[in-house]
Amino acid sequence: MKLFYGEINGNGVIINDEEQQHIVKVLRMKNGEEIHVTDGKGNLATGTLSIEGKKAGIEVTEIRENLPGFSTKLHIAIAPTKNIDRIEFFVEKAVEMGISEISIISTEKTERKNINIDKIRKQAVAASKQSLRFHFPVIHDMVKLNDFLKNIDPEHTFVAHCNENLERTDLKDIPAMEQITFLIGPEGDFSEKEIVFLADHKVKAVSLGSQRLRTETAGLFVAAWNYYHMI
Numbered sequence: 001m002k003l004f005y006g007e008i009n010g011n012g013v014i015i016n017d018e019e020q021q022h023i024v025k026v027l028r029m030k031n032g033e034e035i036h037v038t039d040g041k042g043n044l045a046t047g048t049l050s051i052e053g054k055k056a057g058i059e060v061t062e063i064r065e066n067l068p069g070f071s072t073k074l075h076i077a078i079a080p081t082k083n084i085d086r087i088e089f090f091v092e093k094a095v096e097m098g099i100s101e102i103s104i105i106s107t108e109k110t111e112r113k114n115i116n117i118d119k120i121r122k123q124a125v126a127a128s129k130q131s132l133r134f135h136f137p138v139i140h141d142m143v144k145l146n147d148f149l150k151n152i153d154p155e156h157t158f159v160a161h162c163n164e165n166l167e168r169t170d171l172k173d174i175p176a177m178e179q180i181t182f183l184i185g186p187e188g189d190f191s192e193k194e195i196v197f198l199a200d201h202k203v204k205a206v207s208l209g210s211q212r213l214r215t216e217t218a219g220l221f222v223a224a225w226n227y228y229h230m231i
Contacts, residue, residue, distance in 0.1 A: 001036055002029075003129045006058075008039040013047070013058050020056040023049070029056075040128065040136030042067045069135035073179045074226045075101035077148055078219045079186035080112040090216035091120055095127035095137055097220075097227040104142040109188040115142050145183075145194065152181060154202035159183040160218055161190050161205060168207040171222070176229045182206075184219045 004023065006015040015023070015037055023029050029049055037045045037058055044067055047060040076099060080087050091102060102124070104115055121139045128136045156179050161168070174180075183190075183203070190198070195205065208221050 001132060002034070003036045003038060003132055005040060005125055005129060006037040006045075008037065008043045008045055008063065011060060011063065013037050013045045013060055013063075015056055015058060021054070023056040024051060024054055038129075038134045040125065040134070042069060042135050044134050067134045070098040070100065071230050072098075072177065072226055073100040074098065074223065075103065075179075075181040076184060076219050076222060077103040077105045077181065078184040079107050079110045079215060080104050080115050080142070081187060081215050082111045084112065084115065086214070086216040087115070088120065088123055090219045091123050091139075092127045093220055094223040095124050095133070096131040097223045098133075098230060099137050099223050099226075100135075101138045101140065103140040103148060105148050105183070106142060106144045107186050108191045108194060110186045117141055148183075149198070149201050149203075152201075152203070153179070154204075157181040157183070157203045158206045159185075159190065159195065159198050159203050160208050160222065161185060161195055162212060163189070163192060163195055166192070166195055166199075166205060168205040171206050171208055171225060174206060180226070182219075182222045184215060184222070187215055 004015055004019045006013055006019060031049060031051050033049045035047065035049050035058055044064045045058060045060050046062045047058040050057040050059050076094065117139060124137055124139050156177055160182060208218055213221060
């Protein structure tokens with residue numbers, strides 16, 4: 001399936017401008033080839049490619065609406081790594097495994113204070129198309145940990161940390177939920193003050209095992225755990 005991103009309004013379909021350039025200049029596709037366009041909101045248009053100059057359109061033959069998404073809505077709030085490539089890797093792979101939302105959080109030990117969210121969003125779209133997802137994940141703007149906690153449901157929110165002196169539940173003992181949120185700390189982990197602060201907000205602590213995992217590895221471990229429960 002050749003899947004592209006665009007807008008779907010009723011019977012009208014407009015392929016994203018960057019996607020059009022990719023079709024014409026990079027892929028060098030031809031008139032009449034079958035293509036599929038999703039809006040990332042669960043809708044899918046099928047048709048044939050129509051190229052006029054540098055513009056690419058679709059002659060629609062079918063539009064399918066409200067296609068089913070993943071059964072579990074997983075939201076991971078993760079601190080950015082100093083090497084941004086590692087977070088970009090996390091985003092790509094977590095999207096492939098069905099994550100619904102990603103928040104980039106700033107914590108006490110977060111070294112990177114700024115992040116190119118637009119680039120991250122583009123990577124999420126690319127990974128969604130690659131894995132044939134018709135529901136794209138939401139990528140939130142970077143936010144401070146305190147502000148992030150204002151909009152959570154503590155009943156379905158967990159924090160993964162490495163402090164063995166504080167109470168934690170093994171990840172394998174967490175039951176499957178329709179909606180679940182995990183917080184992943186930075187290099188150096190959450191501070192003890194932050195862990196206590198999260199506990200005061202009824203956020204439950206989990207252990208990801210005896211090994212010390214990098215930030216992006218911990219995020220992917222949780223994404224894979226969730227994906228396993230969906231298949």
